[in-house]
Amino acid sequence: MRPLSAVVSACPPSGIRRFFDLAASMPDVISLGVGEPDFVTPWRVREAGIAALEAGRTSYTSNMGLAELRMAVCGDLERRHGVAYDPAAECLITSGVSEGLDLALRAILNPGDEVIIPEPAYVAYGPCVAFAGGTPVYVPTSSSDGFRIHAGAIDAAVTARTKAVLIGSPANPTGAAQGREDLAAIVAVAARHDLYLISDEIYERLVYTRPHASLPSLPGARDRTVLLGGFSEAQAMTGWRVGYLCAPAPVADLACRIHQYTQLCASHIAQAAALEALHGGEADVLAMLADYDRRRRVFVQGLRDIGLDCAEPGGAFYAFPSIAATGLSSQEFAERLLRAEGVAVIPGDVFGPSGEGHVRCCYATAMPDLDEALRRMDRFVAKLRQ
Amino acid sequence: MNAIIHALQSDPRATADRIAVMTGTDPDAVREQIAEWESDGTLRWKVIIDPRKVRLLTGAEAVTALIDVSVSPERGEGYDKVAARIAQFPEVRSVCLVSGGQDLRCEVTGTSMAEIGDFVARKLATIDRVRSTATHFVMKTYKDDGALFLQAAGDHRLKVAP
Numbered sequence: 001m002r003p004l005s006a007v008v009s010a011c012p013p014s015g016i017r018r019f020f021d022l023a024a025s026m027p028d029v030i031s032l033g034v035g036e037p038d039f040v041t042p043w044r045v046r047e048a049g050i051a052a053l054e055a056g057r058t059s060y061t062s063n064m065g066l067a068e069l070r071m072a073v074c075g076d077l078e079r080r081h082g083v084a085y086d087p088a089a090e091c092l093i094t095s096g097v098s099e100g101l102d103l104a105l106r107a108i109l110n111p112g113d114e115v116i117i118p119e120p121a122y123v124a125y126g127p128c129v130a131f132a133g134g135t136p137v138y139v140p141t142s143s144s145d146g147f148r149i150h151a152g153a154i155d156a157a158v159t160a161r162t163k164a165v166l167i168g169s170p171a172n173p174t175g176a177a178q179g180r181e182d183l184a185a186i187v188a189v190a191a192r193h194d195l196y197l198i199s200d201e202i203y204e205r206l207v208y209t210r211p212h213a214s215l216p217s218l219p220g221a222r223d224r225t226v227l228l229g230g231f232s233e234a235q236a237m238t239g240w241r242v243g244y245l246c247a248p249a250p251v252a253d254l255a256c257r258i259h260q261y262t263q264l265c266a267s268h269i270a271q272a273a274a275l276e277a278l279h280g281g282e283a284d285v286l287a288m289l290a291d292y293d294r295r296r297r298v299f300v301q302g303l304r305d306i307g308l309d310c311a312e313p314g315g316a317f318y319a320f321p322s323i324a325a326t327g328l329s330s331q332e333f334a335e336r337l338l339r340a341e342g343v344a345v346i347p348g349d350v351f352g353p354s355g356e357g358h359v360r361c362c363y364a365t366a367m368p369d370l371d372e373a374l375r376r377m378d379r380f381v382a383k384l385r386q
Numbered sequence: 387m388n389a390i391i392h393a394l395q396s397d398p399r400a401t402a403d404r405i406a407v408m409t410g411t412d413p414d415a416v417r418e419q420i421a422e423w424e425s426d427g428t429l430r431w432k433v434i435i436d437p438r439k440v441r442l443l444t445g446a447e448a449v450t451a452l453i454d455v456s457v458s459p460e461r462g463e464g465y466d467k468v469a470a471r472i473a474q475f476p477e478v479r480s481v482c483l484v485s486g487g488q489d490l491r492c493e494v495t496g497t498s499m500a501e502i503g504d505f506v507a508r509k510l511a512t513i514d515r516v517r518s519t520a521t522h523f524v525m526k527t528y529k530d531d532g533a534l535f536l537q538a539a540g541d542h543r544l545k546v547a548p
Binding site (some may be wrong): 016035123344 | 393397539
């Protein structure tokens with residue numbers, strides 16, 4: 001056979017895959033290795049999905065998505081962040097942020113364009129840039145200052161080929177939530193070099209220490225920003241695959257052209273459920289947020305008590321402790337912890353070189369399991385010290 | 387203070403030290419607050435047992451009835467005196483004044499239908515100003531005091547995911 005796609009062949013398989021296979025083969029594993037809520041979608045939202053099925057809402061929707069849902073999304077963004085989008089031309093309902101990211105990159109990039117990505121970064125960012133014909137350019141961040149993204153580092157990475165900066169905040173895997181000032185400085189860099197900004201804000205409702213700074217709400221940012229958001233994390237709707245892309249009309253238009261040929265529309269049932277999530281789901285979101293915060297505090301304190309340094313995670317539901325004190329690489333730590341104590345964490349290096357020396361722990365896990373995981377990690381780390 | 391209440395609701399068995407970590411509060415402040423709430427009756431504790439397990443655990447059948455009581459109100463007292471008389475029977479789990487065709491709605495538990503029937507006939511219906519009662523025996527409980535007695539949704543998540 002003739003060779004398959006060179007771009008895809010060059011993309012290494014996700015580093016998470018190996019741990020998935022290993023963890024799946026072991027009994028009694030406590031997994032801190034997931035990347036989604038442990039809540040089931042709130043009942044009112046599930047019930048709306050059932051009602052949509054009963055009402056026979058099984059057809060396509062418009063390519064852009066249900067008009068009521070787009071209006072609700074834009075209204076919600078304007079109310080909470082003061083950023084206005086036209087639901088008719090600047091908001092596209094996607095099959096989750098994953099699709100939205102792919103659409104944004106393909107709408108923006110030409111072959112060889114560079115996209116600056118602060119790392120540690122979500123595992124899909126780099127490969128999606130490559131699939132869209134671009135080149136990811138990684139900028140390191142550090143646990144020493146809570147994984148702040150410094151505009152100077154972005155500026156220093158800009159070349160004649162740079163087209164966009166891709167930022168996830170709050171972030172998977174670090175839980176870092178960037179502050180307004182840091183983001184404003186990045187907007188200034190983008191303006192100076194005429195760059196697009198792609199802002200993955202899927203975790204925006206899950207912030208604990210200060211209000212979320214939405215990138216397009218910053219002065220001068222909106223008209224060069226593609227905002228990606230959704231319902232998966234705050235509404236515990238990961239499996240429904242529904243999210244949105246908001247951007248200036250020319251970008252949204254190109255994104256929709258790809259979407260109409262490759263996806264046609266997001267699931268009609270999921271869109272109906274998402275509408276209920278926006279209209280009636282606030283109390284559920286706040287209850288889950290408060291629950292994550294309690295677990296966050298207990299888990300981060302527990303890690304520090306074990307002697308693992310952990311930057312305060314301001315958002316999402318991940319802690320990203322340093323395991324440098326153990327002298328192990330993050331791959332060795334994760335694999336030995338899994339084999340010895342049956343606790344699954346994700347080695348930090350799969351999220352980029354700056355993730356080496358760290359592991360990602362998801363605390364969206366029942367409190368008794370978190371307690372047991374901490375006990376096992378304590379035993380594991382104590383043995384290493386002997 | 388709200389945070390302490392929410393933490394207790396999420397895990398009533400959590401220690402004061404644990405609640406302090408959960409809420410970012412000083413442990414002694416948590417202990418004092420809980421003690422204060424307990425002493426003034428703001429905070430009370432109860433155990434909820436799955437009604438299907440009561441017989442297994444206690445050896446006795448658990449029968450519950452919802453009883454609607456029609457009452458002639460008293461000048462100056464309204465329904466309060468009658469409600470207070472009913473509420474003090476230990477077999478009465480709850481008493482509420484409700485709108486609609488009846489006046490009081492009571493939840494009564496016993497070990498058999500006959501026992502509850504006896505309670506209604508001898509105690510409840512004979513109280514002065516009680517005009518009539520309508521007894522509804524509970525046949526199956528799906529949710530009680532916020533606790534669901536349905537099959538729990540399983541965890542369908544992958545063990546490791548991005």
